[in-house]
Amino acid sequence: MSPFRVLVLNSGSSSVKYQLLDMRDRSRLAVGLVERIGEQTSRITHTVPATGETREQNGPIADHETALKTVAEELDRDGLGLDSPDLAAIGHRVVHGGMFFTEPTLIDDAVITEIERLVPVAPLHNPANLTGIRTAMALRPDLPQVAVFDTAFHTTMPESAARYAIDARIADRYRVRRYGFHGTSHAYVSRATAALLGKRPEDVNVIVLHLGNGASASAVRGGRCVDTSMGLTPLEGLVMGTRSGDLDPAVIFHLQRVGGMSMDEVDTLLNKTSGLFGLCGDNDMREILRRIDEGDEEARLAFDIYIHRLRKYIGAYYAVLGRVDAVVFTAGVGENAAPVRQAAIAGLEGLGLAVDGDLNAVRSDEPRLVSPASARVAVAVVPTDEEWEIATQTYALIGGEGADEKRKGS
Ligand code: ADP
Numbered sequence: 001m002s003p004f005r006v007l008v009l010n011s012g013s014s015s016v017k018y019q020l021l022d023m024r025d026r027s028r029l030a031v032g033l034v035e036r037i038g039e040q041t042s043r044i045t046h047t048v049p050a051t052g053e054t055r056e057q058n059g060p061i062a063d064h065e066t067a068l069k070t071v072a073e074e075l076d077r078d079g080l081g082l083d084s085p086d087l088a089a090i091g092h093r094v095v096h097g098g099m100f101f102t103e104p105t106l107i108d109d110a111v112i113t114e115i116e117r118l119v120p121v122a123p124l125h126n127p128a129n130l131t132g133i134r135t136a137m138a139l140r141p142d143l144p145q146v147a148v149f150d151t152a153f154h155t156t157m158p159e160s161a162a163r164y165a166i167d168a169r170i171a172d173r174y175r176v177r178r179y180g181f182h183g184t185s186h187a188y189v190s191r192a193t194a195a196l197l198g199k200r201p202e203d204v205n206v207i208v209l210h211l212g213n214g215a216s217a218s219a220v221r222g223g224r225c226v227d228t229s230m231g232l233t234p235l236e237g238l239v240m241g242t243r244s245g246d247l248d249p250a251v252i253f254h255l256q257r258v259g260g261m262s263m264d265e266v267d268t269l270l271n272k273t274s275g276l277f278g279l280c281g282d283n284d285m286r287e288i289l290r291r292i293d294e295g296d297e298e299a300r301l302a303f304d305i306y307i308h309r310l311r312k313y314i315g316a317y318y319a320v321l322g323r324v325d326a327v328v329f330t331a332g333v334g335e336n337a338a339p340v341r342q343a344a345i346a347g348l349e350g351l352g353l354a355v356d357g358d359l360n361a362v363r364s365d366e367p368r369l370v371s372p373a374s375a376r377v378a379v380a381v382v383p384t385d386e387e388w389e390i391a392t393q394t395y396a397l398i399g400g401e402g403a404d405e406k407r408k409g410s
Pocket of ligand 1: 211212213214241283284285286331332333336337
């Protein structure tokens with residue numbers, strides 16, 4: 001039998017998330033996380049979903065190489081090691097692929113060089129992704145390793161949506177344009193929404209709202225992204241857990257000139273201490289909803305600002321698409337926070353949008369509609385699955401058995 005397992009690696013600056021998937025039946029053979037790499041208090045948590053067993057190891061893990069070796073040892077204990085003949089490939093999440101990478105790509109030296117060239121536009125993410133790639137390639141140089149880019153799905157955006165209205169020569173020189181992120185999720189969720197509607201992706205227009213700690217919206221026409229809310233970096237767009245999203249760029253000059261803040265301080269402010277957290281001290285939507293229930297005004301205002309921005313994007317993408325078949329909520333907040341879905345859609349009956357209170361209150365891990373049967377436009381909740389999407393794209397690229405059917409059906 002040809003190899004049927006794919007290992008998905010998502011390497012952050014101090015963490016590695018991983019999943020080992022069986023491509024024959026979509027089952028997860030192992031799921032884990034190595035966190036606080038480089039500190040004394042590193043930890044690996046390894047779960048085998050089939051048995052529910054979870055193993056945890058605490059103690060210093062010096063670097064990504066040690067982290068991946070520890071992951072390999074854990075997989076080995078279950079007979080799922082990196083040297084198993086059943087392992088078909090490793091799929092790596094890479095945050096920034098610029099305009100160059102429009103598809104999942106088999107990694108070789110030239111690909112690594114190009115990902116490296118993109119470090120200036122993704123200084124936090126691409127170096128960590130590269131470390132994961134280099135380490136995995138050293139461990140299994142003979143195995144196909146595939147890069148799946150967060151930006152790839154958005155490379156179909158027309159220039160009118162992708163360019164900023166600044167001096168075109170400056171923009172070109174410094175590659176300043178809107179790339180968009182969370183693309184793997186937007187791709188998966190828009191396709192799964194078409195399946196939920198019983199239609200082909202080519203035949204539906206969808207507004208995808210990926211609301212996690214980071215958050216982004218996208219307008220997808222016939223399976224192709226035509227606009228998305230994140231830009232050069234993941235800072236633009238919606239109000240997020242700790243990021244401001246859209247603001248007048250002059251706020252930055254003002255904080256420097258009048259507030260005496262340095263460039264790095266403003267960078268930290270807008271990325272790390274703004275958004276919901278900056279507005280009310282909490283970035284977890286569960287906590288914010290709890291505080292609102294207790295009558296907390298600060299949490300209420302943070303929620304209202306979050307919802308206002310979200311509604312602006314729904315309206316904007318409605319206009320971009322012209323005809324909309326579905327608005328779909330996904331990721332931690334989108335999948336779980338019924339009040340966010342309710343408030344985002346309230347009063348939009350004129351656009352054919354409505355939420356059914358009872359359907360919206362249902363908790364489920366399954367894709368589902370939350371709009372009344374009579375609504376002109378579907379409102380849906382579709383749990384995202386970026387690991388599965390990375391695994392299927394990886395498997396399809398290396399010509400894995402039945403990969404295309406699996407991809408269409410997901
Ligand atoms: P990311 O991948 O961006 O870190 P997730 O998609 O996992 O984020 O989303 C995490 C966020 O989801 C949490 O910060 C929290 O705000 C929100 N969340 C998770 N569960 C719930 C819930 N039951 N109700 C409301 N919000 C939730």
